[in-house]
Amino acid sequence: MASAPPPPLVASICPPSFGKLTKHASPLWLGCHSDPGFVHTPRFFDANLVFNPALASGGCLAGDEFSENSDQVDSLLSYSLEALASSTEEPSGSEHVAHAVQNGIGPSGWTTRITGTGSAGLSLGTSFQTKPAMRLSLSGVGRAALVNRGFGSAGLRLLKDHAYNVEIWAFRSARVTLFAELRNWKTGAMLARAETLVQPTGPPWGATWKEYSFALTPSANTDCVQIPFGSEAGIDCGSARGDAHVCVRCDGELVVGIMTLKASPPTKTVDDAQSSHTQQFEADISRSLKKSFAGADSFRPEPNGVQLSIGYVSLMPGAWGRVAGVNGAPLPALKAAADVLRTMGTRVMRAGGTVSQSLRWKDWRGPPWTRPSSGHAWGRSLLAGWGPFEYVDLCNALGITPVLTLAYDANDADDWADLVEYAWGDATTTTWGRRRAADGHAAPYNVSAFELGNEQYNPFFVEQVAAMELRAKQLGAPPLRYIFPSTYNALPTDADLERMASLGLPFERILMDIHVGAGGALAVAKNLFSRTKYPIGAANLETNAGAHDLRRALLEAADVLAFFNAPAELSRRIWARTASFCSGASLQFDEFDQALSFSLPQMTWLQPPGHVHAMLAESWAETTLNSTLSRSDGGAVQGTAAFAAQRTENGARVILAVNRAAAPQAFSVRLMQGVAPAPTHNVTGMMRILTGGADSFDNSPDDPNRISPRNVAMVHVSGAGRQLDFVMPPFSFGISSF
Structure with missing residues (x-):
């Protein structure tokens, strides 16, 4: 046998003169905390899509323990790939998938991709704004690059025909080409590319830093798809908690690095199912090298190789x-x-x-790359430039x-x-x-x-x-x-x-x-x-x-x-x-x-x-009208119900009601003398209402509007406009203006 519905609640709205003080609603009560x-x-x-833009501390390789010994730190973070030998000595390449790990806070966000003979690692002898920089080295022909796929290495969402701004701080200790690319790492496609020649300003111990800026506009979108938590190595999606939290892989990445001229385009492919994007990477750069360096013998590799240190990298959407x-x-x-x-x-x-x-606070002023706080970590959060x-x-x-x-x-x-x-x-x-x-x-x-x-x-x-x-x-x-x-x-x-x-x-x-x-x-x-x-x-x-x-x-x-x-x-x-x-x-x-x-x-x-x-x-209203809420049978009002009445600057009345119970709740609103009646009576007015089948419901990416407000004709106006009756559904909040 169904239980009887709860008795109606009677809300009496008193005139503004009722009571000792006028109550004003402060707009600063509608705030949030970050x-x-x-x-x-x-x-x-x-807006910086790069995770760990200051390459802060770099951390250690997955599975290794961090050491304060500088030699050990350098060896742990230096990943070297020798060119695959062949009868023609043509270089090939592969991607380093060893992820640097922030000490105690998860992946650092950076991997390396090297073609030819080169390495990458923390440069403890070349600091940028008091922090170690990341050194890229080439001892022969090829490319040495850093790759960033955003937080958790989950990939970047890039939009076709939308400009992105790349900023790179580099130590001008060598004559070498510095480049930046936006790529689809899943397909290997290069979506946008820019390069510049770095001119040395001194020897490695006496060079200077410079900011290099690039504008990159992708030629295609990169997709984002949901994947099961833990299903792809190298992607950290955080905690799985309910339908609203998902693991997403996006296909975009930022690549920044250096390159030296190849005597002839590489023809060797890499026998690695995971390296299709690296093969495309080499094919793209071969065309670029031929175009950029045709006849430019001075750009051929130095006998002892080249090094360039990177201190800070950012990737932001343009003004759009x-x-x-x-x-x-x-x-x-x-x-x-x-x-x-x-x-x-x-x-x-x-x-x-x-x-x-x-x-x-003094650690957080000025451009992000100059701050002592760049790379500041707390728990799992690397705060970087957002202060x-x-x-x-x-x-x-x-x-x-x-x-x-x-x-x-x-x-x-x-x-x-x-x-x-x-x-x-x-x-x-x-x-x-x-x-x-x-x-x-x-x-x-x-x-x-x-x-x-x-x-x-x-x-x-x-x-x-x-x-x-x-x-x-x-x-x-x-x-x-x-x-x-x-x-x-x-x-x-x-x-x-x-x-x-x-x-x-x-x-x-x-x-x-x-x-x-x-x-x-x-x-x-x-x-x-x-x-x-x-x-x-x-x-x-x-x-x-x-x-x-x-x-x-x-x-x-x-x-x-x-x-x-x-x-x-x-x-x-x-x-x-x-x-x-x-x-x-x-x-x-x-x-x-x-x-x-x-x-x-x-x-x-x-x-x-x-x-x-x-x-x-x-529906913001500046003044709260005095009101009382009681049960029609004289019993106590349960804590699952709430009511308020307000008046806007232009004289409109607003009624607000909450029903946190699992059963419908009837409200009967009485406008006492001195309160202007509703403009019409014996009609049904609208209420904007937020409700759902259960109070545990939330909004997931697949159904982001599952719990969202809608307009419902449910407020019956009667008694010459002085009585408004409505029934709030279970688990609901509603607002009506008249």
Whole structure:
């Protein structure tokens, strides 16, 4: 026998004059949190398709242990292939499939491909920006190249007739041809190629570095296909977890290297089923060599061979695939990621997390290749060129408020004050403003919210904030917000609070960072505020729900509605709310499977909680109307239901409802006197609704719109427009405007 449906819930919307305070919904409650310490979050934004662009530390060969002995390191990373002997001594070649491995963090992203007599390995005697470079050597005729297929060596998605920009830093110690190619490694086809002659500027001990730029436009697309996890050696797809996480192999690769003239085109083939792309590689280069070096005897190999060191490599889409910065120049941020943030209506983004405990901001300024942080690793994430200032530029371009979380102990009080000057100082009259301009960013960084640590008690917070506040006043910077990285959501000690007061620090701009699960920050904030006499504020900067499914979406919706309905004296002290995480990866997921959006090399899409944000953004209303929710039979309202009513600037009313139960839930909304009625009555209105057959459902690459909002005629208007009745399906969130 079927159970009886639950009794209807009665929602009474009171006039704006009802109650003591008007409640305004802050757009900064519609934010998200990006933690670059997890591999799947920064890769969503970073436009550099090369994994490990600084060839950082190189690591060791698979199966070998890393040694600090420089001779051993060099031997482990030096892969040499002698030319196959023949009666005509014509060189042939093969690909080195030994993958360099980052010490402790998985594949380094680089393999070598050598034709002729040559080698490649770390050049510990030729450093680039304080880090070892990768040496390419040829002792005779042939090519020595480095190959990168992106993160996890899963391959690159390349688009036909779309320009890509390649940047290579090379040490000009030899006269040799440097080349860059985009290839389809599956078919062996060369899709685009460019080369340049490197002219030496001195001997190996006295040469100089130079950046070489190439524009490559592929002649064909490269495909991406799903493959079983672990089915192909050399491809690391991360963790298999549910239908939304898949392993994908793409067919594109970047090849950069050096070559010397071959006396005659090679005719020998390689008896290796896996080397078809290498044979094509040689055929392509034979044609290129004949064309480029016809009659150029001076380009023939030096008797003692040639060497060239590579220090940094990047491959980015052209302007078509990147975000335009405030000044119109393309940023190193993917346009596809920005489009997702726009769709979700993101208004504030926190950059940081546990990884922030290792971030010293002065290591992250300037071009990526000059930074001490290039190659900075945390867990499974190699951060490379995506750092705090890339986040700020992205946010500035999109009109999003940035929040930077950095290490409290790696940055002392002077460092924090210098950061204020670096962000806001005049580019000609201040020390750090001039350094910012010299780093290539003449305009200020528009960032005014700083978190001084993460989930730690910062014993230096008072001194650091005092130094920052003083520098901000000297510069005439806008008011700054200072976020305390509370441990277990604890207040600063009474002694620290008293010191803040004695120094006249601005309590209205000092915020406690509240970290919770899917929700509950309001209760934590209320408790914190009740335990101190000082008017400190709060920010809910992590919601670690650990899920991205429909259940998480409904919890997300209910928590945002709780923010809307909270008493004004509480909600007005909570400056921002950022849901964890802004983004994640279907491919190469590592930890904390809680992203609002997912990506693969060939696509991006929203998960159910991301759709909640998009729905709220579409119907955004500035004022929350006072409302009450009760059961028609007088019983207690279950925690599986939530309701809010709002009014937009143009006077439209918005009703929002959540039903987290497995059974339908009827709502009867009553508009009390003083609230304008719906414009029509005795009709059925539309509701935009997000629902699914089970709250465990999510969106997979094969069905990215499985859980997505749709418009349903389900709101019956009656009683001269003063009563609205509707039934929410199981596991649903809905919004209706009238």
